[in-house]
Amino acid sequence: MKLKFFAIGVGAALAFGACKKDDNGSSVQVDQQLQEAILEASGGVGPTFYTLPLSNDYNKIPQDPRNPLTAEKVELGALLYHETGIGLNPKQTSHMGQYACASCHFASAGFQAGRWQGIADGGLGFGVNGEGRIPDPSYDPSELDVQPIRTPSAMNLAYQEAILWNGQFGATGVNAGTEANWTPGTPKETNNLGYQGLETQAIAGLGVHRMKMDETVCQTLNYDALFDAAFPNVDPSVRYNLEHAGLAIAAYERTLLANQAPFQLWLRGNSNAMSEQEKRGAVLFFGKAGCTSCHNGPSLANMEFYALGMKDLYENPNPVFGADANSDANLGRFSFTGKEEDKYKFKVPQLYNLADSPFYGHGASFTSIREVVEYKNKAQKENPAVPDSYLAEEFKPLNLSQGEIDDLTAFLTNALRDPNLMRYQPLSVRSGHCIPNNDEQSKIDLGCN
Structure with missing residues (x-):
């Protein structure tokens, strides 16, 4: 007997996306701005560069x-x-x-x-x-x-x-x-x-x-x-x-x-899948905020490692076990390669469904997506154990306004959240x-x- 999964289906996801339209309707202008930003960030490829395949389309x-x-x-x-x-x-x-x-x-x-x-x-x-x-x-x-x-x-x-x-x-x-x-x-x-x-x-x-x-x-x-x-x-x-x-x-x-996330539905042609605020946030993500210098491709990640000066898990205010100031894990990529230049560097994570587990950073030092955006915007390290000389060149102030931070947070929180992950649980x-x-x-x- 074949395994059965909870599933709402792509059709229902499309219907969900269509319900997210703002009162004033979809703005052709912001959609065009987003198309242009995605074309630039993808090196001229366009929306397909960021489109996740269906989960049963094994060839893709x-x-x-x-x-x-x-x-x-x-x-x-x-x-x-x-x-x-x-x-x-x-x-x-x-x-x-x-x-x-x-x-x-x-x-x-x-x-x-x-x-x-x-x-x-x-x-x-x-x-x-x-x-x-x-x-x-x-x-x-x-x-x-x-x-x-x-x-x-x-x-x-x-x-x-x-x-x-x-x-x-x-x-x-x-x-x-x-x-x-x-x-x-x-x-x-x-x-x-x-x-x-x-x-x-x-x-x-x-x-x-x-x-x-x-x-x-x-x-x-x-x-x-x-x-x-x-x-x-x-x-x-x-x-x-x-x-x-x-x-x-x-x-x-x-x-x-996460191929049923609103952003994924937008990439497939449903212009109403994201709210106007989420679209503005996406324009920032793929443009001014420079997020794609690290978070690019279908999963909005890459195979690089960066030092961003975030705190380690042992410093978390909640009870933690097996972690302390001497944990090799605190040293990031260096704990595997032993290369000095890899100290305090951690792999770029994917960005979908962040809202479902409210702990962020390798040390879980942030408890909201907005906190992470604000941290990246200020670009001031929170971990004094990380020397400034090891910080990534990309870790620099973004100069985003509070309104822009709101928009970018909305994109990361809502547009990148697939609402139907239970389809993957037997x-x-x-x-x-x-x-x-x-x-x-x-x-x-x-x-x-």
């Missing part, structure tokens, strides 16, 4: 040639991504089968954690949208499955060859020639498999985040037929393992595209467990039996 989605997309692989990956039944290596047996990839990257939070620091194994609860997840008091802080940096989004990653804030996962692209840094005995060793970043991270992540997959687990949870369909040409003796589970998850993650997983967590408090919070 960037993919690792060693892991070609198929419907069967994506279906398996969607289930495994949300399957707490493979969370079988917890630090305490009481948390067996209670966490999944989706615990820190779930649909309603824009595939982020919904809080300043994601917690997988060792976490309890969900709250309304992830904010209510807390550490189990029985866990020592050192036992918690957390990262010393804010959980990045899992959306639109098909356009990134290297993954994580420091870009350490991926054997190609910007990581070509970094083999000396693929440290044996660490997750970075997974780069030796030769995959792109998304595949490498998915495979390594299953081990790092205490998941298990082998033939016994596969058969117990009734996934063997799905593995067979997804990897028919792989020898059965190695088919049901973490590598192929990771490849399926990566295939699914490549389809997580109705159920083979274990029958709750999604995205399966501990007792999460079940209560989620209304899941």
Whole structure:
């Protein structure tokens, strides 16, 4: 039986966009200004340069040639991504089968954690949208499955060859020639498999985040037929393992595209999909504000790293674990390459559905999109530990007025928000467990039996 997803559909999304028209109607002038700004920012290509493909149009989605997309692989990956039944290596047996990839990257939070620091194994609860997840008091802080940096989004990653804030996962692209840094005995060793970043991270992540997959687990949870369909040409003796589970998850993650966001609908010809204010903000984004010097292409990101002087996670006013002033994560790209010029540089993030998880910057030091825009506009570092000499040349005052900040914030908040991400979450997983967590408090919070 094929996997069924929650879906409103593109047609409904178009109807949603048509309802966003301002009282005074769409301004032909601002639409023309936006068309011209997009043409300039895209190097003459125009709207198609920024258009995300449909999630089932596999031929148009960037993919690792060693892991070609198929419907069967994506279906398996969607289930495994949300399957707490493979969370079988917890630090305490009481948390067996209670966490999944989706615990820190779930649909309603824009595939982020919904809080300043994601917690997988060792976490309890969900709250309304992830904010209510807390550490189990029985866990020592050192036992918690957390990262010393804010959980990045899992959306639109098909356009990134290297993954994580420091870009350490991926054997190609910007990581070509970094083999000396693929440290044996660490997750970075997974780069030796030769995959792109998304595949490498998915495979390594299953081990790092205490998941298990082998033939016994596969058969117990009734996934063997799905593995067979997804990897028919792989020898059965190695088919049901973490590598192929990771490849399926990566295939699914490549389809997580915010292609129903109002801006995407506008790019496809619906001039009423964005409000006038959002359009003015878009004109600024692609023009005067200079955002596309870093945030460009379909996912509004790139594969570069910049030092913007933001605070680190250990400085967050909320309780954090596994992060301190000496965390390698604070050093950004340098923590992977060891190159002095890479200190304090972090990968440019994608910009869709930021509003769904109100924490921004690698250290979650901002709690609103407007705060980030104001920070970029002033270009005054907030982290004294970052020497001025390391700051990016692009980090300079934008000279935007308060009205322009309002417009740019509206574009980032509303026009880049896909309202229907739940279409990517399966109705159920083979274990029958709750999604995205399966501990007792999460079940209560989620209304899941």
